[in-house]
Amino acid sequence: MTRLRIAALFASLVLLTLALVGPATSQAPPPSPTPKAGGTLNLMLREDLPQGFAIHETATISTVWPAMPCLNNLVLFDPLKKTESVDTIIGELAEKWSWQDNYRNLVFFLRKGVKWHDGQPFTAKDVKFTFDMLREAPDAPAKLRINPRKDWYANVEAIEAPDSHTVVFRLKRPQPSFLMLLASGYTPVYAAHLSPASYRTGCVGTGPFKLKEWRKGEYVELVRNPEYFVKGRPYLDTLKYYVIVERGTRQAALQAGKLDVSFPGETTKTAAEHLKHVVPQLVVTPVSQNVSDNIIMNVTKPPFDNPKVRLAVSYAIDRRALVGAVHQGGAVVGASLAPKPWGFWGLGERDLVGLPGYAATPADEKAKAKRLMAEVGVTPEKPLRVEIVTRAIAIYVDMASFVINELKQVGIEASLKQIETAQWHPMATRGDYQIGANLTGIGPDDPDANFYENYGCGSPRNYSQYCSEELMRMVDAQSQELDPKKRLVMVYAIQRKLEAEAARPILDWKLDYFTVWPHVKNLIPHQSIYNFGRMQDVWTDR
Amino acid sequence: MKTYVAQRLTIAVLTLLGMSIVIFVLLRLAPGDIVDILFSTAGYVSPAEKQAIMKELGMDRPYWVQYLDWLRQIATFDLGKSYRYDLPAWQIIRPLLPVTLELAALSIVFAVLLGVPTGVISAVRQDSTLDYVLRVISLAGLSMPAFWLGMVIILALVTWFRWIPPLTYVSPMENLTLHAVQFLLPALAVGYRSSALIMRITRSSLLEVLREDYIRTAWAKGQSERAVVWRHALKNALLPVVTVIGIEFAFLIGGLVVTETVFNLPGVARFLVQAILWRDYPIVQNLVMVIAIVVILSNLLVDMLYGVLDPRVRYGG
16 A cells, blocks of 8 residues: 555656656757748857857857857858858958058958947947957957967058048058958957946847846857847847856757757767757757867976977877777867868878878877887887876866877877866966867867967967967968968978978868758858857747 | 753854864965965966965964954954955855755655655664665665765756756745756755665664563554554653754755765855865855854754653753
């Protein structure tokens, strides 16, 4: 009798739950050809906004993704085109632009009648304020607390605002790809009448959506900006970003249809396959994250101050095996820029042949590594003992573990030291390590954004502290090259040099299996996760 | 009684003072600080910029000054500002408290509703098939982490019904049904584990009492099983059970981290972990103090209950 009562109690609870749950989500209706206005798009965040909406003070997608809809750039990569290049750049706050003086002056003609969300008019003053602040001009009216992309603007000599709707960027030398940097999601325009610190707690932008509420640790809600300067946009009424820390819960919410879109850069091949298996109607798009797995070796400290040791490390690691074992095929091999078709500038499979670590027979590469190690006195009886550091996050640790196994085969005995996130970048910037397994994300798929930031002499993000004057001359030369074809050849040469010198051996480029429900329209993932979050053209066909 | 309560409250204040020192020191001993985390989101570190932020946040002052400043803030009911959110700490902590308290209370209710009756049945039917079944169920509850059970519940719901609980907090004023569902499932996951503990304590305590002379006397007087077990034995067997319930409740206030994370409930425990990861000292310090206060009060309440349950317990003064 008692057992029956207990069973009845459990059954009642289950039935109660089921009754409250309601029916399962039904199949999505067939797509509609014309955009529909209205509705809410439910999106996920893996953590609360690290520094609010202050895009200029962070270098993480966790900020860019929910903040982009509130803000605007001068120019932006066309949200509706998957590939990012100079040809896919469209105007936002700039109606038109023009290169002058052989790509030394970039003139923007701004839209008129644009208003900030607080009603103030947008003018050239706001543009000058933002970019003087970013480049840390001596007379800049404001200063960012943290300025991760200052190096992007190193070539800007002056910014002038001859009238309220014209802005001129005067460059020290020609830099055609400067426009690419301005088109990144990392380059919004801030309001001059507000403190840059205000973006850490709120968001007054000119963007298609206005901030309604940010409930800390829970969600961010943005609503349609009825005064948006693009007529008829945005289509959606509301964007709601839910903070869900647990990855399993995020995936379950997407699977259940509570969320419409996956988080950029997060869905692995395995996860996408699972989602597709359980919900076949989900739309999965493999796309580049523009994030690479790489090895950082401190060139200022033994033993990696020896180029032979660095090269041996690069030869030792079988990139293709890494892609298969660690990413289950959800990554591609490449050098310091993402390869085609995932990126535009990277060396392809054929171009990689001959570079350390890319030979068809990994055993040959390991033999080369062993020979190099023997030259520096490392033998099986007398292995080289090093400590490999990595961030204490699964995606880092998995890669590091693979690398340790590879190094062991050429006489390098590496012990793993996991570094907590709080300590990772301070440690890497200070150079308090010998060798590390690292991930590097790049804003726009452009050589300038990558080379100056990650290989520039003295750049705080150049963790290996590799510095080559010859390389920097090559980087400057490609940056000034006006002919895209010639520039591509120069960029290839730089990548070969970087890999041949094992400056920062690139192991692979990770792919994202961006997943959306079929009712989500016009949300096109780009070749960089940082540039397609504006949401002004997105609509839902529920 | 009043003197006893006053004594306990005095001890509580001293305990909190000790706690404040421990949490303050431990936080500073942990590697890294909020400024390192801020730079971490930017992917670099600049010593000069770091120093400027340290100064802005008042972290460049000597530790003892920071500690005394915190005590002054507590004394004036001003808990300072979150480093991460640049908002008053209390403004952030306040909405988290009801969520965790409600979840902990509901879990305990579930635990008691499941644990006490099954414990009694198990004791009364000692060594029967039913006893073994209930003990296996209880052992499973103890062995099964609440977060694992929580994740299984979520996966089962999403697989079979393509449904999961709400992703944000639903207030009872907004939608009572949804609110109930939102708390029912995590409370079940957590309550099951706690019920296992309560069941085992109830069983062993009751078995001990059932062997007492006065129980034998009650049987000899011809009293019914219900009267002997429920009126005479259980009341005396409940003292250790109440202690366990009190401890469990106190444990749950800080121990719901994973359950709140899995069910995405915006409670104290989940937020505390995020605040620790961010080294958001004002939030962590004050949240831990709030948790300590709840633990102390719940222990005090349990001690008061002893007097109600056992007339022999008297609070001198």
